[in-house]
Amino acid sequence: MNFQRTEEQQMIIENLRKFLDAEIExxxxxxxxxxxxxxxxxxxxxxxTDFGxxxxxxSEEWGGFGMDWLTHLMVFEEVAYTSLDIAIPGFINCTGAEIIRQLGTAEQKEKYVADILACNKFISMGISEPDVGSDVAAVKTRAVLDGDEWVINGEKTWITNGEYSDVFICTCRTGEGEISHILIDREEHGYDVVGIPKMALNGQSTAQxxxxxxxxxxxxxxxxxxxxxxxxxxIFEYARCHMAIWxxxxxxxxxxxxxxxSQERLQHGKAIAGHQLIAEKIATMATQIDAARLLSYRAMDMVQKGERADKECSMAKWYGTEIAVTATRDAVEIHGGNGVTKEFVVERLAREAIIAPIPDGTTEIQKLLISRALTGINAFR
Ligand SMILES: Cc1cc2nc3c(=O)[nH]c(=O)nc-3n(C[C@H](O)[C@H](O)[C@H](O)COP(=O)(O)OP(=O)(O)OC[C@H]3O[C@@H](n4cnc5c(N)ncnc54)[C@H](O)[C@@H]3O)c2cc1C
Structure with a gap:
């Protein structure tokens, strides 16, 4: 496995970084x-989208670049570095389009994939419900056949992109012990959406x-x-690699x-970076970030090769999101009192990081999945 950037990836990331710093930030x-x-x-x-x-x-057939998912992780990391609020809807559109591309009929693909990738349309994916979180198999939203139509009743919650969405991949119970995905086009069939205020990430949409x-x-x-x-x-395999990169x-x-x-702040006669306990925090953060990135690249590489990667995706998601919590807490501490003020970006980062371990399976759930893959024994119930 070689995760060195290619020349093309390097060029994309450098240009993207310049654009993000100059325009988006x-x-x-x-x-x-x-x-x-x-x-x-x-x-x-x-x-x-011009940066990937x-x-x-x-594929180019759908207006894409025809590159790979590792490139998307690299691009996603850069956008997340500047603004998760902007990065997240892009990640949902990218993975949502992939699900339609993999599972959809020719008509469904024609109708949605290119528009979603161009962000002319937004997609949402709904599994979670007020009573259904970690146990995804317990979905209650019901779709009942009436002639050649599904009649859908239920409530979904925590739906990313909900307020923006034009199309919704709804996970429904379609029979006894039977769960199916149904596409709901908002313009054609309508559904009501209400935004959920959160401790952070209120720029993007999370909705009922x-x-x-x-x-x-x-x-x-x-x-x-x-x-x-x-x-x-x-869907979780793609999403968990992106969550790690979040x-x-x-x-x-x-x-x-x-x-x-830490280079600029002077205390006890020198820059605080010269105090060993601050130096340790910086070294730990840098090492954990590299380790997390390698875990997520390995998982994504296996997913795109079609290999079984559930355990590796869970490892990447758990580790990448949890080190964000400790790294941002350490960053606040390194900033001292300034770290809890709105003037310094680390205050926002710490609030955003706390959310990261929850979507697409909590850390506890990832650990249960890893353990089950290793021992063959289910510790869920
Ligand atoms: C910002 C955000 C965006 C989201 N986007 C989407 C989306 O687009 N679509 C969507 O469908 N969902 C989305 N979700 C929902 C997310 O996937 C769920 O919140 C998550 O799966 C946890 O479910 P829950 O909140 O119901 O917690 P619960 O399942 O109620 O869990 C509560 C606590 O109990 C623990 N727990 C549960 N079961 C076990 C067990 N067997 N063993 C040990 N511990 C356990 C959990 O780890 C957690 O700590 C989003 C959530 C957030 C916060």
Missing amino acids: PAFREHGEGFIPREKMQRWLQSL ICKAPH VFLSDVRVPVSNTLGERGSGLKNTLK GIGVARRALDESIKY
Whole structure:
């Protein structure tokens, strides 16, 4: 496995970094942490699709770059370093388009994939419900056949991109012990959406989705009927690698801010970087970030080669998101009192990092999955 950047990847990342620093960072800072309206989000994301956000791993047939998923992780890390609020909708669109590309009919692909990758449309994916979190097999949202239509009733929660979404991949119970994915086009079939205020990441959308007698044609079934659980696990593989990079982007920013601050801040007659306990924090952050990145690259490499990678994806997700929590806490400590003020970015990073271990399976769930893969014994129930 060689994860050195190719010349092409290096060029993309350097150009992207310059663009993010010059254009997106000041614009995002001016906007602040409030909700980013759809048009603005779309404008920002579309300015980034030329650098590969959403498009890097997808084939040219769909307007993509025909590169690979590692390139997308690299691009995603850079955008996350500047603004997770902007990076997250891009990651959902990129993986959502992949799910339709892998499972969809020719008509479904034609209708959505290129538009989602170009961020003309936004996609959401809904598994979680008020009573259904870590135990994804317990989904209650029900789709009942009525002639050649599904009638869907239920409530989904924590849905990323919910307020922006044009199309929703809804995980539904379609029969006894049967879970399926159904595509709901918001313009054609409608669903109600309410945003959820959070401790951070309020720029992007996390929402409740209410489905009340929503009727969609049976032809909107995504993938084989009854294959919803199996396909959800496939979605998790892509999502968990990106979640790891969410953590890494935030941790790397916290590290850079800490290096700068510790070089400049003088206490006890010298720069605090010269105090050994601060030096230890910097060294630990840098080493953990590199280790986390290698774990996530390995997992993504296996996923894109079609190898079984559930254990590796869980390791990457657990480690990448948890080191973000410790790295950002250390960054706040390195900044002393300044670290808890709005003037210094580490305050925001620490709040964003705390959220990272939760979506797409908590750290506890990742550990149970890793252990089950190693021992063959299920510790879930
Ligand atoms: C910002 C954000 C974005 C999200 N985006 C989406 C999205 O787009 N689509 C979507 O469908 N969902 C999304 N989610 C939901 C997310 O996947 C769930 O929050 C997550 O799976 C945990 O479920 P829960 O919140 O119901 O917690 P619960 O499952 O209730 O868990 C609560 C606690 O109990 C622990 N726990 C649960 N079961 C066990 C067990 N067997 N052993 C040990 N500990 C256990 C958990 O680790 C956790 O610490 C998002 C969540 C957030 C915060």
